[in-house]
Amino acid sequence: MKLAPLFRPMAGRRVLSRVAYAAVAAGLALSPLAASAQTQQAAPQQVPQSREQITLSYAPLVKRAAPAVVNIYSRRVVKQRASPFMEDPFFRQFFGDAFRGVPRERVESSLGSGVIVRPDGLIVTNDHVIKDADQITVVLADRREFPAKVMSADEKVDLAVLRIDTKGEKLPTLDLGDSDTIQVGDLVLAIGNPFGVGQTVTSGIVSALARTGVGVSDFNFFIQTDAAINPGNSGGALITMDGKLAGINSAIYSRSGGSVGIGFAIPADMVRSVVTAVESGGKLVRPWMGASGQPVTQELATNLGLPRPQGVLINQLNPKGPLEQAGVKVGDVVTAVNGHLVDDPESLRYRIALLPVGGTATLTLVRKGAETKLPVKLMGPPEDPPRDEATLQGRQPFAGTTVANINPALAEEVGYAGTSDGVIVLKVQPGTTAQALGFQPGDVVVKVNGQPITRVADLKRVVDQPQRRWDLAVRRGDQVLTLSVGG
Template identity: 60%
Template sequence: MACKLCRDNAANGTYIVAMNRIKPFLAALILLVAALAPGASSAQQRAVPPDAQTLRYSFAPLVKEAAPAVVNIFTRKVVQQRMSPLFNDPFFRRFFGDSFGAPRERVQNSLGSGVIVRPDGLILTNHHVIDGADEIRVVLSDRREFPAKLVYDEERTDLAVLKVEANGEALPHLELGDSDRVEVGDLVLAIGNPFGVGQTVTSGIVSAVARTQVGITDYSFFIQTDAAINPGNSGGALITLDGRLVGVNTAIYSRNNAGSVGIGFAVPSNMVRTVILAAETGSAARPWIGAGGQSVTADLASALGLPRPVGVLIGEVYPGGPADRAGLRQGDVVTHVNGIELQDAQALRYRIATQPMGGTAELTVLRKGRETKLTFDLQPPPETPPRDETVLEGTHPFAGARVANLNPAYAEELGLDGFATGVIVSGVARGSPAERLSLRAGDIVLQVNGRKIGLVRELQQALSGRAQQWQLSIRRGDRVLETTVQG
């Protein structure tokens, strides 16, 4: 993995405008379909466009309106480049000196794309475009350059928000569309800066929606398109024929890091909207259902007597959480959120996370073969128990480690299961006993000398005395590591 046709929306006039743009295209399309229809005559197959207007069909009017809101992003960062490890040898240092072979600074440049989403200069791009950058510059389509400030960065969605100051000038921008209304087969345009050649527009169709088996971000839910997307397009715009932003181009499927093979992925605009809100409010919290389960497979559907494999089989319900209060039970199958069908468990998480906080959402649930509707509150995950983040000190193997209590809110931030509990390592001081133990951020402490650890204070108590040896049990990812350290 490397880095709609318009709808009837007469209320804001977009339907009429877009239809005027694509009438010539529809005329040409009707001719083509007629020409390829079974039994079409030879004369029909060779029919020419009926008028000059059809011949001049173009996306140009749409591009002229949308392209100025898509920018090029150039980043610069200084990285440490170490010379050959041979220079660590005392023999070499004797002849070349201690300074020879020391790390040297190297400037690393990269490029990408971005989309202006507010006239005051608020810009959306990908996290991986600006990750670690010391300097960010934005170049508009008219070649003006601005220094950009990083306002908000979220690795789990691979989105970042930048801000440029244009001395009070209202910059061209794109309005967000509703990505839930995008359908397979809708025409789309991708605008970006592939390979640094300059602003480029490509066209295609929506190949798929709700792609969840991509594995790019924590919220794996993407619009797939066959519009040509290449390195440098990251952070660029995916727009529909009404000129609205429905996705931020993020990744392509490519063999051997080659160019586009017609499989590109974009973060849906409804997720983009939540990231903009997080940047404006300073809060990354998103609604939490307080339930977990597994995707309904063909085997599960057969066992449950379902006509086809769809939805999520609930295996856990957090006590006192939103789902519990709404009446969701273990063994229920959730098939829809607000009337939108769920293909798998990842889709359930995405649908909840993109709902507005403080409102309600409706679940369609199958329970013992009967369909029922449940309404639950859209609330953030709880901070229970409190995190109690602590740096451990003393004469024990964990000295120098920063630890905290896991709770649903913290687990969601880290991209972990919202039901995860225990004490998690959030950082390790350099040169500390914890670093020598090879402790890592993300490790979860399970036991110390046979004593189960559930809270930070329990870990502190277990480490408070002296011991001739420490028997430790630590979970790292899907593995449980057991080790003994001499006291």
């Protein structure tokens, strides 16, 4: 998972104070008329009717919600070579494989939190909490421990679903809330296990909604809160005042690693889509847009006749994609999905991702200054063309790479956002020619010795012919890198 430099996954407490307003200032007094007006406008006072009203405590809410929040401990064994130099082809040509060193094992542990969403032991946490774990242990609020099995792990949204065997016992749960009903300024509580000190509750408000510039997952659309969130809170609950799950705490903005009052949670609506897929017994397949676009700037808004910068300007459409088939055209500005406003490509992808394949989405768009609505039949990403995955060997620059044809389904799997045409590098084996030349997963082969590469078959045909010199062009992100290698 790629993280923006200042955004940290979470593997202090802020107390809301009551403010008394006094109408006393040095040397000043209210006039009788002003005092009379204030008396008339004052709200009627009531005697507190319960202990909770007297103490102004969140305790009843925490008492209901906290038992559904668990601690998660993950463990994995990492093997390392005794000498990193023995992985270098230059050294190996002198010393051979016999001197590569005996592998050493190192144990890595991770700490996080999780939320029980079903009484039979279904638990939601962050993907980065349990990523590559060999052993996962869930500790309930009553300190009982259970081994956990990974039911689903989705790096794209940084969510994972675990299951523990409760032997038929029903566990306390948190109901999933409706993320779209949350408003900026709402009070929320964050529950988790920061720094491994034990279950902790912090309070705050919803600071912002629809944050998309966080860079923690492929579907950037977060609830921002100032409730103190620290390492170890990952996977924990952000709850509303009615005791429902608003989101799964996922990341913080911090220069020091500690909370500075800017935390982010994955909305409950996204959590619901992942849990529903697990319960249905199938793999989560998100709808494919078959389109790409860009945010509308002030300059674009002026040129397009929009009253303000809003929506996503469509600049590319796949002829076989659902948007193209529904009648969307390049130059259209999509402003809403099923009535929910979108302001950038990330929020458009998020809104589409929440909907089921086979369903219909209503797009609100602006075309030549006029607003219109189009129904779009949602479909999964197709395997067209077939990916034709292959691992290349021999005396050629791509030896040690696993490559495949780019198609919409593969692009969704690996998070590739470029054009759906070409040959992409999926893996690079260590200690191979390809690794020594610096090839990376995600590179797209454009040309070899001047010949365009559009399919794996093209690449195989070219590299199977011995050459005295290889001239390569590879696209990495927005750049095309060139390289010349002796044969």
